[in-house]
Amino acid sequence: MTDKSKASVRPTAPTPFELAMMLLSFFAVIIVLTMTFAKLDEETYRLLVYVDTSICVIFLINFTYGLLKARQKAYYFKHHWIDLVASIPAIEPLRFARLFQILRVIRLIRMTRSLLLPLLKQRRQATLASLMLAMVTILSFASVLILLVESGAEGANIQTAENAIWWSIVTISTVGYGDFYPVTSAGHIIGSIVIVCGVSFFGVISGYMASVFVAPEENERLDSHNQEIKTELEIALGRMEENQIKMMAEISSLKTQLDQQQSKN
Secondary structure, rough: OOHHHHHHHOOOOOOHHHHHHHHHHHHHHHHHHHHHHOOOOOHHHHHHHHHHHHHHHHHHHHHHHHHOOOOHHHHHHHHHHHHHHHHOOHHHHHHOHHHHHHHHHHHHHHOOOOOOOHHHHHHHHHHHHHHHHHHHHHHHHHHHEEEEEEEEOOOOOOOOOHHHHHHHHHOOOOOOOOOOOOOOOHHHHHHHHHHHHHHHHHHHHHHHHHHHHHHHHHHHHHHHHHHHHHHHHHHHHHHHHHHHHHHHHHHHHHHHHHHHHHOOO
């Protein structure tokens, strides 16, 4: 096999979204293992079902987007059907199919010499993937932890899975309606951490949105500046060519005059 053919079959580096899906798959497998083997109360189990279903929705969106974007849809479906199977919620045996997704991406990472460089070249995609992963992780952990801490506490008002999810969303957004709030010391610590994460999270989103709107203007300005430099260079080269032609004409005229003087002598 030639070097060219080897290069054609060598797997490319995983994209930031593929890495995010791998981490979400690992997270989802842990959730399934917890739901299957751990002794959980009814509300905690329902909360984990909600989290797992949300992750499955993300998997389905990612699979659908990849299928619609693929040029050869049959080839894409043939090599990614396991992702579709692993995205079906509420069927525990099928959820373990996410292990195959993890193994596939790990194989790509092992066969890739450099992982940091491709990520740096796809900064926007890496930012979006990181934001999505951070949002799912923060909301999931915040909901589960606050429900475990507050459930059964005296005077607590966060008693159901829906209460915990709503409190997490309101807290991470720093809105703070006040309809649900922690009453225990551990709950206050969790709430403080979620608030700090929320401020940082939306700060990153604001910076990303600003870069999205500012970057095109910067690119247009750079393109305009480069075009001006190119025009000036073309003008200068044109003048140099004109001067060169004039110099060659003058040299030819002087040579003709010298030849005429020598012929007279």
